[in-house]
Amino acid sequence: MQADTKKKLYFLILVVFFFLVVFVTPFIGSQSLNYHQVVAYLSKVQTPDGIIFFRLRLPRIFLALITGASLSLAGVVFQALLRNPLATPYTLGVSAGGALGAVTMIKLGLVFSVLGFTTIQLSAFVGSLLTIILVYFLSRKTGRISVNTMILAGVTISYFFSALILMLHFLADFTETRQMIRWMMGGLDVVDMSQIIRTTPFLLIAFVILFLNSRTLNLISTSEETAFSKGVEVDHVRRIIFVFSSLITGLVVAISGPIGFVGLIVPHFLRLFLGVDHRYIIPASIIFGGSFLVLCDTIARTILAPIDIPVGIITAILGGPFFLWLLVKSR
Amino acid sequence: MIQVNQISFSYADSPVIRELSFSIEAGEFVGIIGPNGAGKSTLLKLLDRILRPQHGSIELNNKRLSQYNRRELARLIGFVQQDFSSAFNFSALDIVLMGRFPHQKSFSFDSAQDLEIARRVMILTDCDYLRQREFNTLSGGERQRIVLSSALAQEPKILLLDEPTNALDLKHQLHFYEILSKLNHERGMTILTVTHDVNLAAQFCKRIIVMKNGEILADGKTSDVLNKETLQGVYDTPLEIVRHPNSRLPVILPELKNRA
Numbered sequence: 001m002q003a004d005t006k007k008k009l010y011f012l013i014l015v016v017f018f019f020l021v022v023f024v025t026p027f028i029g030s031q032s033l034n035y036h037q038v039v040a041y042l043s044k045v046q047t048p049d050g051i052i053f054f055r056l057r058l059p060r061i062f063l064a065l066i067t068g069a070s071l072s073l074a075g076v077v078f079q080a081l082l083r084n085p086l087a088t089p090y091t092l093g094v095s096a097g098g099a100l101g102a103v104t105m106i107k108l109g110l111v112f113s114v115l116g117f118t119t120i121q122l123s124a125f126v127g128s129l130l131t132i133i134l135v136y137f138l139s140r141k142t143g144r145i146s147v148n149t150m151i152l153a154g155v156t157i158s159y160f161f162s163a164l165i166l167m168l169h170f171l172a173d174f175t176e177t178r179q180m181i182r183w184m185m186g187g188l189d190v191v192d193m194s195q196i197i198r199t200t201p202f203l204l205i206a207f208v209i210l211f212l213n214s215r216t217l218n219l220i221s222t223s224e225e226t227a228f229s230k231g232v233e234v235d236h237v238r239r240i241i242f243v244f245s246s247l248i249t250g251l252v253v254a255i256s257g258p259i260g261f262v263g264l265i266v267p268h269f270l271r272l273f274l275g276v277d278h279r280y281i282i283p284a285s286i287i288f289g290g291s292f293l294v295l296c297d298t299i300a301r302t303i304l305a306p307i308d309i310p311v312g313i314i315t316a317i318l319g320g321p322f323f324l325w326l327l328v329k330s331r
Numbered sequence: 332m333i334q335v336n337q338i339s340f341s342y343a344d345s346p347v348i349r350e351l352s353f354s355i356e357a358g359e360f361v362g363i364i365g366p367n368g369a370g371k372s373t374l375l376k377l378l379d380r381i382l383r384p385q386h387g388s389i390e391l392n393n394k395r396l397s398q399y400n401r402r403e404l405a406r407l408i409g410f411v412q413q414d415f416s417s418a419f420n421f422s423a424l425d426i427v428l429m430g431r432f433p434h435q436k437s438f439s440f441d442s443a444q445d446l447e448i449a450r451r452v453m454i455l456t457d458c459d460y461l462r463q464r465e466f467n468t469l470s471g472g473e474r475q476r477i478v479l480s481s482a483l484a485q486e487p488k489i490l491l492l493d494e495p496t497n498a499l500d501l502k503h504q505l506h507f508y509e510i511l512s513k514l515n516h517e518r519g520m521t522i523l524t525v526t527h528d529v530n531l532a533a534q535f536c537k538r539i540i541v542m543k544n545g546e547i548l549a550d551g552k553t554s555d556v557l558n559k560e561t562l563q564g565v566y567d568t569p570l571e572i573v574r575h576p577n578s579r580l581p582v583i584l585p586e587l588k589n590r591a
Binding site: 080084085211212213214215218219221222223225226228229232233271275276277279 | 380381401402406409410415417420430433481
């Protein structure tokens with residue numbers, strides 16, 4: 001099939017782009033690095049260039065990869081699950097719940113580390129998960145999930161939590177407020193490699209499970225009844241997909257904050273030339289979502305160097321106009 | 332083949348199907364007619380276990396419907412829903428290939444056999460030339476043939492259709508029913524179609540089930556059921572039944588009141 005050959009070619013381009021980004025961007029930064037100095041670090045010589053490369057840039061790039069991949073994949077999955085192309089990983093209130101958790105912890109001032117994670121991160125993660133559970137049970141009707149109720153519940157809870165967050169802002173002092181706002185911008189700068197190592201296995205398992213459900217997602221994304229009548233155990237499958245996509249969103253929001261737009265624009269960008277089949281879009285969103293965020297983060301840390309702009313601002317500045325262009329183009 | 336015993340179903344507190352019983356033999360071509368809100372679409376969804384009856388049971392090949400898993404069911408029953416649409420822009424071929432789901436492993440790409448079956452059903456329903464088109468850009472008639480192809484790609488024994496010709500013009504209505512008729516005659520496929528077009532049902536269906544308020548008012552051979560008394564009672568509308576000059580099949584004409 002000609003269309004398939006074309007898709008495979010595009011896919012190959014994405015893979016090449018991925019490796020290009022991963023191998024080139026660590027060498028880009030406010031401090032230019034000497035390749036030989038970096039390699040010397042591998043043979044246990046503590047060169048400054050090696051330290052910057054391996055201790056600062058690589059962990060950050062790795063975090064950007066898993067964050068971008070997770071958010072893009074969650075965007076794809078939520079759009080299919082909710083049958084709404086405008087859905088994002090945050091539509092159901094995950095980021096609002098995470099933000100409320102983080103902001104509450106900042107206000108309480110109980111900031112310390114547990115198992116390599118800060119209490120702010122843990123609180124954000126718990127906030128995300130509680131929100132998702134709340135939305136899930138609110139939209140259950142006679143044992144079945146109503147997708148429309150789910151979107152409405154998610155959006156309403158997001159607004160409600162925003163109000164609570166504003167109240168906490170109002171009660172906070174200047175230092176706390178700055179910390180809160182900084183958290184909500186999303187960023188990849190505070191990186192501890194052990195956090196990445198501990199979360200990555202969960203993310204990878206979720207990626208595989210969601211990928212294995214891509215054909216089912218095709219059917220669910222058309223209509224529930226179609227999925228039923230063509231042999232999908234809709235309720236069961238939807239629960240699995242919902243749990244794993246919420247989990248990966250909650251995890252990355254807890255670590256990197258609510259980085260916006262990635263989960264919306266990456267899926268739409270990929271559908272432009274790969275079509276809507278999830279068997280292509282899911283792996284593509286993992287590969288391209290990751291490399292896209294690495295690229296955005298490289299811009300974020302170099303464009304006003306030595307100032308480190310929060311990457312969420314870059315994704316929004318790039319994403320907004322792109323989405324508007326898409327809107328005008330498809331009209 | 333299908334045995335429906337005393338099933339009842341209600342949405343929240345409003346009963347839609349009341350203690351309904353009937354049976355369908357293999358190879359029948361049945362039309363289900365009745366006014367809006369009679370429970371016709373709900374009945375089809377119950378037969379495909381998209382909904383489950385609160386009381387009573389449905390048996391398919393002497394096995395309770397609830398004992399089948401969804402894949403098994405999808406290999407036996409194809410369902411052409413009303414107003415199929417997709418939020419995402421799948422190609423016509425993608426939609427047809429979705430019908431291969433119950434025959435495939437959960438995760439797989441389409442085999443040569445899947446593609447061959449998709450090609451065959453699309454030729455059968457006269458839509459092979461649309462394969463690369465985007466489904467959402469097709470006309471009503473084209474879409475219905477694609478949705479039918481998708482159901483046929485499941486290689487079902489039974490085909491359920493919910494007002495399949497609703498949005499179609501005269502020519503496409505006939506064309507669609509001719510395809511159904513061919514499937515019924517040549518392949519012995521059992522067909523149940525819900526329709527508001529009593530005349531189309533009269534031309535093609537061998538048996539008619541008349542529903543109103545969740546109950547069956549009449550059930551039998553088309554020529555026996557489609558009589559003036561039954562239909563006037565069902566639709567609350569005065570009407571006249573004449574015979575088609577060539578086929579001698581019944582043609583239903585509403586009686587027009589107060590015409591200026």
